[in-house]
Each structure stands twice: as structure tokens, then as C-alpha cells.
Amino acid sequence: MSYDYGEMERKWQKKWSDSKLDHAERDAEKPKFMMIFAYPGVTGFLHVGHLRGYTYTDAIGRYKRMTGYNVLFPVGTHATGNGAITLASKVANNDLDFIDYLVRNGCPREKLDDLKDPMKVVDYFNTVYVNDYWKRFGFLADWRRFTCTLYPDYGKFIQWQFRKLNDLGLLIQKPYYSPTCPVHGPVAVDASETDISKGGNAEVQEYTLLKFKHGNEYLIAATLRPETVYGQVCFWVNPDVEYTRIKKGSETWIVSKPAAEKLQLQKDGITMLEPISGRDMIGWTCEAPMIHREIPVFPATFSDPNVGSGLVTSVPSDAPDDWISLDALKNDPSMAEEYGLSRSLVDSVEPISIITIEGYGDFPAKDIIERMGIKEPGDPRLDEAKKQVYKDGYHIGRMKDTSGPFSGMRVEEAKEKMKQAMLDSGEAEIFYDLTEEVVCRCGRPVNVKRIDDQWFIDYGNEELTERTDKHCYDMDMNPPEFYENVHATLRWFRERACVRQGNWLGTRFPFDDKWIIEAISDSTLYPLYYIISLYANDGRISPDNMTEEFFDHVVLGKGDAKKVSENTKVPESILASIRSDVEYWYPLDMNLGGKEHMTVHFPVFLFNHRAILPDSMQPKGILVNWYITGKKEKIAKSKGGAQPIPGAVEQFGVDGMRLYYAHIASMFVDVEWSEDNVMTYRQRLDRIMGTVEELLSGGDAKEASEIDDWLMSRFNGHLMSVRKAMEKYDLRQMATAVYFEMLNDLKWYGRRGGNNKETVSEALRIWISCMAPITPHVAEEMWSLVGFDGLVSSAQLPEPGPVSGSAEYGETLIRDVMTDVQQIKKVTASDAKKIVLYTSPSWKTAVMRIGLEMADNGTLDIPTLTKKCMADEEMRKNGKAVSEFVKKVVTDLTRSSLDSKRDMMGVDEYSLLASAKDFLSEDMNAEVIVFSADDKDAYDPQNKSRAAVPGRPAIYLE
């Protein structure tokens, strides 16, 4: 049996929309709940992983709606950055893989021409996200409020946000070092390669420039390892390279020509002087920084004028290149001769051991060379050797006692300290360089340039950090680990570059429009904007109206309404309405996002709220969800290999997928996508629909019986656990109760002959209401099938009625008996034709009752209970059996919950089993006879009745 979910989905989505369920309007009568999921970046088609978090959001919103809240659930997209530009350029360049990806995901071919324009790309995906994903999934989002970070009105809001940050002194300017094309300015260096034609994987690396005094000029070496200066024994110059002198302030430096050009980009007051050949410098001595020793200048061909300064200080102990080059020089007398170096000078240079690394000897460089079998300078494996020894040294190394005041420090720490010491004494400077050659798409070389006027948001501000941190304690964050860790993350934040130049989409920086506000910084305060976007979208206000004064008024309540109205040309009534909306909806109650947001988006979201908005508008909750993964790796949008959403929806149905997301795992673990798993959820929905149909077509017992009490008690219990679970947004626990436990209970109800119309109807009302948050379409379908009024989506979740332990206990007993019989059958491998049950003798029940009373008063122990029992004459006759049973009862009562025992005592087991005789007999296909163990005439050939205790009838099979 299979249902047409597609038709069902369309039908109910239309009804929701017709009854404006998706509209959220201020309603002072109702408590509000405002929620969002972190809007996605416009970078391609979404995959089944994204819908996980979105589905949680909608389900939570629907639940809140059904428990009395007025819910605002707006959506939008984030298109800032170069994503859309990249996509557009791929289309423009006729990238066949990419075009295939578009078409495979449902993009019509005739649309392709349009998509050469980045803005059209954004529009296209905005439509796809809203129509093909969110609406298709049945979300009750308020579509009228949709916004995108590239909309002009959104831009106005962001500019206002930056004005406020500036007012608060949180915008600061300081130098920043960025890869820059001489013509196009700063460029983005990343693998997507929109700005550059070569070098997408390059990174900016920080070198320490060390100054070696020679006469009244300086040889400049660049190093990544300032901590090794105590091991310097000589200096390398490439004899075949022409270097240059430069004027740096009042000093004269010697560096390679490319280095001189790069330095001009980063440092002030540099002028080029005359060149000098490397060969001429060989045989000089110079004074090494920090250690202030004269060291000789030796020839080395490995030093590359394009890397660093083109000059290298030599630390043979820890640098494989240095070790092997020194070795070569020592072992080849002709080489020394060629450069006029004396034998004794060369021999006098001995490596100094400076760092101890576990697994290495005194000279790590030597060890690694030998281990890798490297024999001579120029071996390409030296690069790998260098990386390895650097890495090990940095992470696990310690400075030996040859390192002066830095002796004993961990390398990691010594590195910073030594660098700082040399910077302070003027013996060193900082220099940035790229790890590989980068070429702009215009063909010109990209180098690191100092930008003096880079803007930052000062997240390092102590006062702000303190206040934000404090607010976090008042928030509801899930998982709890995030609540714990967010404080450390907030403290870790420093200044963050918030604007950039170049080929990017985004909002212009309000104080200098050569800058564009970057992607993280324009997506921090945006939930607030959804309240205002409603008015911008329907034309009641336009971007021109949205001045600083306007936002100050509607968001912060500043200014006189009349004046603001005059200045902004927005009617007073509109201003008042927006202001009331803001006051009603804000703060945001829940912000849901994927785990990648924990260290970036969520903290800046919190910082900006705390900085700009008053106490009453601070966010209340954050919910983090984990991923759906592919085999082995995260399903990435960019890879495009994941199953397209529309196809998945076709295959599994929206509700099947929604149920899958809700139930497959806790929100806080990654889940591997598996079509088989999703399919089983779809089948479960089939089964549920079938069960409802069966229940409706059943007869009517008129009189309610024990099984009806049982079912209602169970359902009330489930209803309570559903509410409890949803308090914590625990959709999984909720789904377990609704789609598994409740279904099983209904099956059992039927199996036990339950068919009272009223009970069934009441149970279905509860059941279907509980399904509405997660599988709303199926719920609506069944709701109307049963004949309930209106839409379940706008109904209220029933309040749970009483739960009766004793009503539930009876069925537990019957199931236990059935399990035990199965168990015995299995062990004895027999197929019993006759099943005899013996309920507990009354004296055991009496002992249990007395024991329970004592446990209630806390006076339960073995001797006292024994004494109390022996006071009874009847019991004394069974003396030995009683004392043994007392022991059992006492351990039993101390271990298990007293409630369950109380429920047990409230039931007459004999009549219960007797009334279930027919059912048991039929179900187990055997004759069933029930005796009380008190019955002297009972049929009991093996004296099994002895074993009977309360809650556990004895069983005899034959």
C-alpha cells in the first residue's frame, strides 16, 4: 500500500497558504516566538544535509505554534562575497562540468545565458531555495519577509549597523598585510580562483628579518625560525645572484632584488641603491643578531632570491639544507679554494646543538638527512626533510641550555619570545611573503602589500567581551557543550578585518565606499532586519527612507516620531507600526545553525547584538545541528555529487525526509546519508496511515474497558514525554514517542480487542496532533480523514490527561508472561499445547505489602520485616519459605522503584490473567489455565506453583 505523497503535499501546502498560516503578525494577546536558521550562502544547489537543520527549525516552529505561541519564522539568503561571481564566470566560460551540474539539478538550459550575470545567479538561486527547498518542504516561514544580503534595503541596514559600531568605538583602523595586484588592488587568494590565474593555494607567511651587521651596512636574512638564532654558525649567500643595496631609513640593507621590491610594498622609506654581486660577499664576516658573534659568509646555491630576502642565516643543527651545504663545503676543498676561503676558517665552523626533540639526537637536521638517505645539496627531498624537522621541533622540541635566557622553554614559546626580543632591540623586523607564486587574472604578479587603512571590528574589546560573555550565561544553548565552550571562543576573538576591496559583492562601507563589508560582518544582526524587511518588500518604505535616523528610531526608539517622520518621509503610522513590531518580536528566541557556526558566526552574532542593542533585545537561544555526511566525507555543495533535493523529495516524500531528519539521530552527531534509511521512514508513514484507516474501519465496543484505560493512560504519558522532549528541542525523543511507541501501543490495543470509538477518536486526536510538527502533510491528511475540524497545523496540542500506573501494569504483566512462555518454549524446544499459570499465594502478597509499607517509611530491613511477618500465625506455618522470601523482597524493594511495586499491588493478578485467558490462548495457540497458588486443588504435577510471586506468576507447560 502506497500513498501519493506528492499530491498530498501540494494539497495541504496550498491550504496553509490560503489560510495565511505562514503570515506572522503582531498579536499582543499571544506570547511570541521568533526563530531563524542561519541563512545559507548562495553558492550553488543545496543538498540533503542542509535540509536537516532547516527541518528542525520548521518542526520547532510548528510545535511552538501548537502550544500557544505566535511564531515568526523568516528566511533569507546570504550572497555577499565572490560565490555568485565565481558561478557566473563558470557559466560565462562555458565550463561544461559546471553547466552539467546546473542542468542535472534542474536548471533549464534556456536559463543559462542569464546566469553569466552574478546578480542573476543570486536571483536564480534565491528562487530555487525558496520554491524548491523551503516551500517544497512545507515550511511555515513568512515568505513576505524574505531578504537577501545584496538587496539595497538590507545594505542600508548593514550601513546603519556599522555606523553604530563606529559610534561605540568598535571600528578601528590599522595596517593589514594583504595579497595585492599592482593594478587590481587586494585580491582573494583561494582555490576558487576568480581573482587569480595562478597560486590559489598560496598562504601568507610571516618571516622574521634578521639583521647582520657588516661594517656600517646590514645583510638581511629572512627566517621562519627565529628561535634557532643560538645555533647560527655561518651565513649563506648565493654567489651566482646579483643582490642589491637599499636605503631603509638611515640604514643600508643588502637583499635580493625581488625582496627589495616586496619590501617596498610593506615598509616605508625604502630606496634602491647599487647592486652587489653575491660572489663579492663570500668571505665577509658579519655580526649575528641576538648572539652577537662574528660569523663568516659562505657560498650556497640553494638560497633562492625569490624566497624571503634571498639571504639565509645558517643553523646546520636544525636546518637540513644548512647541514648538507656546510658538509659539502667542508668535504670539497676545491670549493673553498674557488672562493678564497681558508681551510682553517671552514673547519672552524661547527654546528651548535640547540634544540632537543624526542626521537632525534643532538643534530636533528643530520638525523633526518641520514634517515632519508639524502647525500648532496639540491636533493629535492630536502624540502620534505625541512618540513618534517621543523614540524617536530616546533611541536615537541625544547630549547637546550645553549639558548641563554630562553633555555628550557618549549620551542613554541621560545619562538615568540625570541622574535619579540629581537624586534624590541631593533635586530629584527617582520616581513610577509606568499608561500608560492601568485598571479592575478590580469597576468601581473601578486605580492603582499601593507594596507594602512584596513578597518577592523574590535572584538578584542574587553568591556564588550565581558558583557557578551555574561549574557551567554542567561541563554538557552544546545548542545550543552556549546553553552560551556562559547565563553572560551568569545575570549579568543581579536580584531577582525571587516571590509575588503576588490571584486566582491556586498554592502559599501558607509565611511569610505572603496571598501565592501565582508561576509561575516554583514550577517550578525540580520535577524532583526526581518522585522523591517516586511515593510520594504511591500513598498511601504524604500531604501531612500532608511536613514540612520530611521533605524535609530525604529530599532532603538530614539528621536521624536514626528520629526523622524518629517526627515525620512515615512508616515508616522508606519514608523509606529515598525517600532511596535520590533518591540514585540525581538529578541530572537532561537537561532539555529550548523556546527561550523560555533566558532565564527554565533560569536559575532552575539557580540554585535550585545554591542548595539539594549538588554531587552538580546538573543535568547542558540541551537547547533551537526551534519549529514556522505560516505567518508562531508557532502559539499561544491562537489555537486549529492542527491539533488527535488529528486530526493520525489523518491521519499517530504514527510518521509522530515521524519528521517528528526529521528535518525540526535541533532548533535553526524549522520551518514543512506537512501535505505530514508526509505524505511517513508514506509513507516505508510504503515501509520494504514493503521489509522484500520482503526477507523473497526467496530465499536460501546463500553470502554480496561484496555481503553490502558491506551489512554499510555497516550497521556506519551503526550507528556513529547512536551518534555520539545522543551529541550529533542525532536528525536519526540519522534520516538510519536512514530514508534504510540504506533506500537495502537497495535497492541487492536490485538487485545480494543475497539471503542470514543477511545480511538481521542487517541487519534492526540496522535495526529503530535505528528503535525514533524510530518505536517501526513498529519493533515489523517486529520481530515478522521473528520476533525479545521487544520491540525493551526490546532493546539491536547493537554495530557492522567496517567494510571495500575491501568498500565496489567498489560505489562501479560506481556511479561508471554515473554516468559516464549523463553521457556525456546529453551525446552517444545511446543506446548497446555499452559498453566499460577498467581502468587496470598501470603507472599501480604509480605510484599508489608515490605512496601516499610519501604515507604524508610524502615525496611530484613530482620524487622521477618519479625513482622512471623507475628502472623498463618505465616509462621511457612516459616522457612517466609524468611527466604523476605530476603528476596527486601533486595527487590531497595533496587526497584516503589511506584512500579505499588502499581503491581493495585492489581488482582488472578482475575486479570483469567480475563486475558482467551487472548493468551489464541495468541500462543495453546490451552491456557489460570490458578491461584492458594488453590489446593490446582493441577500442578511439577509443583511449579511454588515459584509464583507477586508480579511474576509461575508457569507450567506441557
Place this chain on the structure above:
RNA sequence: GCCGAUGUUGCCAAGCCUGGUCAAAGGCGAUGGACUCAAGAUCCAUUCUCGUAGGAGUUCACCGGUUCGAAUCCGGUCGUCGGCACCA
């Protein structure tokens, strides 16, 4: 390396905070049975090991500790995953 998360019975995944009712929920898969000409779906049962009476034994990454008692608390080790900044 630093910070964080995580390791449960064939697989997925609850339980862990708040120790006992835990051989450990639920789902998937598998096996047997019912239904069916048959397949699928559905329903029932079983699914760590042993066991001709409802029991016993050994388990929750590994080692050690606390406790009358540990999957749960503490310490250590190993493995896996994520973040480490201008990237959304």
C-alpha cells in the same frame, strides 16, 4: 601542536550529566513463522555465549582507580572527527 567533540552489542543509534530497575531502548539488517501461486508489503518471534523451565556467564575503545555496586564517576593511554581567522 592548541582548543573542542567523540569511541556502546552485525550496522545506525539511545543510555552517561543525576552510579543499582542495563545483556543495555529503538531502527536497520539477518533468521524462523503467519499471510500469499509467488514476490513485496504487513504481522508475530528470535538475533553476545551457554543452557531441555523463565537461568547462568562474559561485555559498553584500552589500562588503572573510587564504590557494597560502574557503560555511567575519576586518572592515564590509544583511535576518529571538527575548528585554528577574514573563509561562508
